[in-house]
Amino acid sequence: MQSEKPFFMRDHWEYDPEAKPRPRADRRLGLSTRALHAGFHPLRDVAQFRSFVPPIVQSMTYPYECFDKFPDYIYGRSKTPTVSVLEERLAALEGGEACVTASSGSQALFNLIFTMARPGDNIVTSLHVFGEGYKQAATIFPERCHVTFRFVSDPADPKCWEAAIDERTRLVWVETPSNPCLFVTDIAAVAAVAHAHGAPLLVDNTTATAALQKPLELGADIILLSLTKFLAGNATVLGGAIVGPEALVEDIRWNTTEFVGAILQPFEAWLMLQYIETLTLRMERHSANAHKVAEFLARHPKVQHVNYPGLPDHPQRMLAQRQMEAGGGLLSFVVPGGMKGAAKVMDSVQLVVHAVTFGTSRTICMHPPTITHEHLTPEERAAAGIDDGLIRLSVGLEDPEDIIADLDQALARL
Numbered sequence: 001m002q003s004e005k006p007f008f009m010r011d012h013w014e015y016d017p018e019a020k021p022r023p024r025a026d027r028r029l030g031l032s033t034r035a036l037h038a039g040f041h042p043l044r045d046v047a048q049f050r051s052f053v054p055p056i057v058q059s060m061t062y063p064y065e066c067f068d069k070f071p072d073y074i075y076g077r078s079k080t081p082t083v084s085v086l087e088e089r090l091a092a093l094e095g096g097e098a099c100v101t102a103s104s105g106s107q108a109l110f111n112l113i114f115t116m117a118r119p120g121d122n123i124v125t126s127l128h129v130f131g132e133g134y135k136q137a138a139t140i141f142p143e144r145c146h147v148t149f150r151f152v153s154d155p156a157d158p159k160c161w162e163a164a165i166d167e168r169t170r171l172v173w174v175e176t177p178s179n180p181c182l183f184v185t186d187i188a189a190v191a192a193v194a195h196a197h198g199a200p201l202l203v204d205n206t207t208a209t210a211a212l213q214k215p216l217e218l219g220a221d222i223i224l225l226s227l228t229k230f231l232a233g234n235a236t237v238l239g240g241a242i243v244g245p246e247a248l249v250e251d252i253r254w255n256t257t258e259f260v261g262a263i264l265q266p267f268e269a270w271l272m273l274q275y276i277e278t279l280t281l282r283m284e285r286h287s288a289n290a291h292k293v294a295e296f297l298a299r300h301p302k303v304q305h306v307n308y309p310g311l312p313d314h315p316q317r318m319l320a321q322r323q324m325e326a327g328g329g330l331l332s333f334v335v336p337g338g339m340k341g342a343a344k345v346m347d348s349v350q351l352v353v354h355a356v357t358f359g360t361s362r363t364i365c366m367h368p369p370t371i372t373h374e375h376l377t378p379e380e381r382a383a384a385g386i387d388d389g390l391i392r393l394s395v396g397l398e399d400p401e402d403i404i405a406d407l408d409q410a411l412a413r414l
């Protein structure tokens with residue numbers, strides 16, 4: 001049930017299982033073309049500048065022409081022109097009606113849940129979600145907003161998702177492939193179950209990006225993105241976005257972000273626009289490199305286990321082949337000796353950088369059990385496959401032989 005809304009708030013979005021998304025005019029263009037053109041035409045938009053590149057409009061207020069006519073842009077907490085170009089481009093890539101950005105991916109998730117859920121509601125998800133998402137789900141929302149999260153016990157089984165949904169379920173949330181164990185969830189199957197119970201499906205498309213996976217085409221309703229990762233591709237921008245029905249996007253924009261200012265700034269949006277131009281090329285190379293590195297690790301006698309959707313022994317390989325165009329740039333692997341073994345390898349790498357992020361042009365390693373997923377109970381970590389010896393590897397754009405040689409010499413120290 002939605003509460004009575006004060007006069008200063010805009011309409012809330014209600015999920016309607018019958019509603020068909022509005023088809024995008026640019027849907028016939030290829031993804032690489034959309035990554036370059038969507039949202040900005042140098043002669044049609046701001047024609048007076050004749051700028052080939054979308055301009056950075058670094059203004060936080062937008063003058064009124066007359067007393068009773070709202071300008072398109074009013075004040076920086078709701079929307080600004082450069083950010084709007086980025087929002088249109090992200091919506092075009094995902095094939096969604098509209099997009100609202102946020103200051104980070106975690107903030108985008110927070111804004112979505114804070115806008116949609118009311119005390120007493122629940123959200124159904126699994127333990128295969130990023131660390132800060134888990135923390136919001138396990139502590140912040142239940143304790144402060146009385147919105148509970150149900151972690152399904154077997155996310156590979158659509159019946160488990162179905163069993164967790166009830167009439168107070170506001171959202172079903174899937175992250176696929178997941179960070180850090182690359183678990184692949186069947187988007188179409190979970191969408192069908194969610195829709196049968198009147199709930200929309202959110203898919204976090206951060207690890208695959210639209211270059212490798214189109215969740216909206218598979219039945220999802222809403223997309224969560226961390227722009228910080230592959231979309232930026234170099235760890236210079238922190239940002240996030242929600243893509244989905246326009247009414248939901250405007251609900252988030254005007255009823256949450258406008259009040260708290262949880263927005264992306266114009267310069268960061270402008271940088272993102274430059275980076276996204278090469279997204280499809282980069283994702284091809286990330287995937288090709290990660291595939292080679294995963295095959296090397298899978299053959300290595302010191303490696304106990306490798307998580308990569310492109311490998312033949314990945315438990316959801318067939319599903320990954322159906323819903324993804326390639327395996328992506330992220331993988332994880334387990335070394336013997338638990339934490340000590342992981343520390344030995346991570347302290348021995350010379351080219352690979354030990355840092356907290358992924359999706360960068362340079363290869364990065366990180367230890368999820370202590371850095372991002374430390375808040376899970378030991379039982380939850382075990383259920384999610386987060387072993388103490390797990391190392392997450394974001395495979396970059398270097399020559400793959402050099403990444404492999406570096407890992408080889410580090411593993412030799414075990």
Ligand SMILES: Cc1ncc(COP(=O)(O)O)c(C=O)c1O
Nearest residue numbers: 104105106130179206226228239
């Ligand atoms: C899958 C996924 N989604 C969302 C986020 C949150 O993104 P940000 O770091 O931009 O807050 C992360 C961060 O690690 C992530 O891994």
